[in-house]
Amino acid sequence: MSLKSDAQHWGSVAKFFHWISVLLIIGVGTVGLIMANLPKKPSLFPVYNMHKSFGLTMLALAVLRLAWRAFDPHPREPAGMPRWQVLGARAGHALLYVLMFAMPLSGWLFDSAAALRPLYWFNLIPIPSLTGGPDTDLKARAHIVHEALFFLLVAVAAGHAAMAVVHQYIQRDGILARMLPNWRR
Ligand code: HEM
Numbered sequence: 735m736s737l738k739s740d741a742q743h744w745g746s747v748a749k750f751f752h753w754i755s756v757l758l759i760i761g762v763g764t765v766g767l768i769m770a771n772l773p774k775k776p777s778l779f780p781v782y783n784m785h786k787s788f789g790l791t792m793l794a795l796a797v798l799r800l801a802w803r804a805f806d807p808h809p810r811e812p813a814g815m816p817r818w819q820v821l822g823a824r825a826g827h828a829l830l831y832v833l834m835f836a837m838p839l840s841g842w843l844f845d846s847a848a849a850l851r852p853l854y855w856f857n858l859i860p861i862p863s864l865t866g867g868p869d870t871d872l873k874a875r876a877h878i879v880h881e882a883l884f885f886l887l888v889a890v891a892a893g894h895a896a897m898a899v900v901h902q903y904i905q906r907d908g909i910l911a912r913m914l915p916n917w918r919r
């Protein structure tokens with residue numbers, strides 16, 4: 735088991751970043767949808783705090799992941815994969831990276847414009863406001879963007895996961911297997 739990736743395999747650091755991000759997005763997104771549809775009351779405050787803290791963790795992980803990626807070689811696409819599929823997969827991955835930043839950033843902007851300060855990351859680290867105070871218009875727009883981006887992310891990630899399954903079980907090129915933890919193979 736190697737920490738770094740090579741021309742054929744993903745290393746364990748890249749796999750860790752991939753699957754922890756998937757779990758975070760599913761968990762934070764599900765909690766977000768539920769809490770946004772419940773009547774607002776003070777007892778929900780800790781749930782909002784957890785949503786924001788785990789969401790900001792996603793942002794920190796996305797930064798670390800891109801930094802690691804800059805020095806980590808990427809496995810090559812399987813030989814014989816059509817050019818359009820290679821370009822499609824790369825464009826999809828790039829879009830997923832953009833969304834992993836945009837999702838928490840839009841939430842942070844929304845929270846800043848709502849100005850329900852102070853916000854602490856897991857009750858430990860103070861998180862600065864991006865707006866410096868309340869802004870009702872921006873709050874409404876950031877909320878719409880935050881929600882819309884989530885549905886876009888779900889759609890792109892579903893297509894991405896479906897392609898991974900098609901590659902693994904129809905084209906049988908081992909694409910999914912090489913992203914799974916080693917003990918799964
Ligand atoms: C992985 C990152 C994140 C995901 C996937 C995510 C997803 C969601 C989703 C799906 C909703 C429900 C939207 C709706 O139906 O109105 C939501 C609501 C919300 N999000 Fe996030 N979010 C993330 C990060 C953040 C961050 C970092 C913050 C703030 C620092 C934040 C603040 C909020 C707030 C305040 C709401 C509640 C909206 C309401 O009560 O109407 N989110 N989020």
Ligand code: HEM
Nearest residue numbers: 752755756759803809827830831891895898899909910913
């Ligand atoms: C929120 C959900 C997901 C996100 C944001 C996401 C994001 C990404 C990104 C950005 C990459 C490219 C990695 C890089 O080049 O650094 C990638 C690769 C990959 N993902 Fe996901 N992914 C998600 C869900 C899934 C699921 C559910 C599966 C499996 C069913 C999956 C299977 C794969 C595989 C197999 C690769 C490697 C492709 C290759 O070796 O060329 N992903 N993912």
